[in-house]
Amino acid sequence: MNQLVANAAISAAIILLVGVGFALIYRVGRFFHFAHGAAFTAGAYMNLVFFRVFGLPQPLSATLSVLTCIALGCTMELAVYRPLRKRSASGVVQLVASLGLYILLTSLISLAFGDQTESVRSATIAKGVSVAGARLTDIQITIIACAAVAASMVAWALRYTKAGREFRAVASDPELAAITGVRSDRVILGAFAVGSGLAGIAGILVSLDVDMRPTMGLLPLLSAVVAVLVGGVGRVLGLVMGAILIASAQNVGGWYLGQQWREPVVFVVLLGFLFVRPEGVMGKKLTKATV
């Protein structure tokens, strides 16, 4: 049973790492950036290139890969989303564009590397360390630690730094923010940089844990989207709770219903929330008086 909790913690950490970036971009960009999943996959494959093709040591290789992901995210914003925004494209148009980008990028990866599973792990199996009766490998502990650090840092930065205040200003009202001198384009670009970097980190860590395939980004992305919707977009804490809820649903569902139900369960949870609490776990119910 402890293993079940540990497994859920790993899943939650991955969802959180992907979800934080997705939520940052969603709050200021106001659209679903599905190509976020491609940044995740790109992180894993760039690490494959730097580590195996160029033979760089793993820490350096991972750092370069994350930087590439940041560049990729910024390029998507500058080359696709910003021009669309300037032409007043709606959120739906940007969503379709992001789906197109996702398909384009994953197809490029599969053309370059093939559809088969690739691995950067060593041949030696590290038996996990025992934590309260559950086994966790070093890389799995790293995933959980990274997610915790990333989520706390983002939460702290949003609250206490100037960039965070500007971000919240653009998120709540771009026009009002512009009047007070906040340049929303720069804020959105920053969100893409941070978000894509986090997605890249998640992709690299996941590939170090369970190998990589060109389609690896889709399931974590969809789980993260559901966690964002369930947790409410406003707060990092809500997202943390959303991620834990989705990860628990996946693992408990997988336990009782069978492995193949892991993913469907996520969407059952989403449907349930849309019916019962569309504003999310942390959302405030708007009463008529406050509207």
Place this chain on the structure above:
Amino acid sequence: MVAVVIAMIVAIGQGHDDELRIGVVFPLTGDAASYGEKGREAIDLAVSIVNAEGGCGGRPVRVIYEDSRADPKTGVSAIRKLISADHVPIVIGDIVSAVTLAAAPIAENNRVVLLSPTSSSPAITNAGHYIYRIWPSDLAEGRAIAKLALSRDYRRVSIFHMNNDYGTSIAQVFKKTFEAGGGSIPVMEAYQAEGTDYRSFLAKMKMDAPDALYIAGYFADTATIVRQLRELGLSTQVLGTTAVEDDKFLQLAGDAAEGVIYPLATGFDPASSDAQVQQFVKKFRSRYGHEPGWVEAQAYDAFMLICHVASRLDEDVTGEALKKALDTMGSYKGVAGVIEFDENGDVVKPVVLKTVRNGVFSRLAGSE
């Protein structure tokens, strides 16, 4: 009067002259033509050997080839022609499963034996009473590994299978065989091909602690599952499929590949020291100037098997007589291994059990 004439024509057509006619449907043109040509070379060689020795039990043999182009529709007209115009009691074919399956109902309805040298689709098992093959069904491996589990006195084996035709059907066969032998299956679950996180299932292994885990899938997913299993600190014995024998499996699974047991159907080994195999290889090489491969060996065996059972028939060689002879023949030793049929006309070939030892695919000690 007309009836008598027709009866006479049919009687003549069915070859009351002592000649044995064998129809062959192979892809002689098209994408799979190279397989068909290989098969034809082997059968031509076999015919010349047999006829030089006086035929099959005194009956000279004549082979009539028809081209299927590896296309089911063409294959159907080919077998129709062989049955209605050439009145053959037996057809060897096809190389590819799709044509064998399409031709099967026609052979069945006309009570003509259809013997495929190489078709592996599980659907052929139930394609008809007159349908035989000397290539094991994909399902044979599921049965073989279940028998190994029983012979090792495993009482409880969990199954984790890929959610596709291959994984599901061999998992079912494993379950059936294992339970019939007194074993039990604590957990049987499917996984999606595109998943990477198998821990929900593997956590159960920790609780249930079965004697072994049977993973019915391809090499990449098996590698990831085995790896996650070992990372969880479990040393459960892993049983795999034939698909495991791939160098990529060793690379992906790393140390975790060590000790995985999987079945492999025995086949043609040109380097074998067996006299029968050596003679076949020598004759083939001197006639064609190159080495025979597994297609040649299977086609050769198919022909020689028919000749073997036909030569033991005292009565006329009809489809019914051949079927009866095949059902009761016991075992026949060919160049690609011993052939024995089960009640469905599937070949029961000895399966060797292999394992990964020190990073190399090796014979499992103690298996025949």
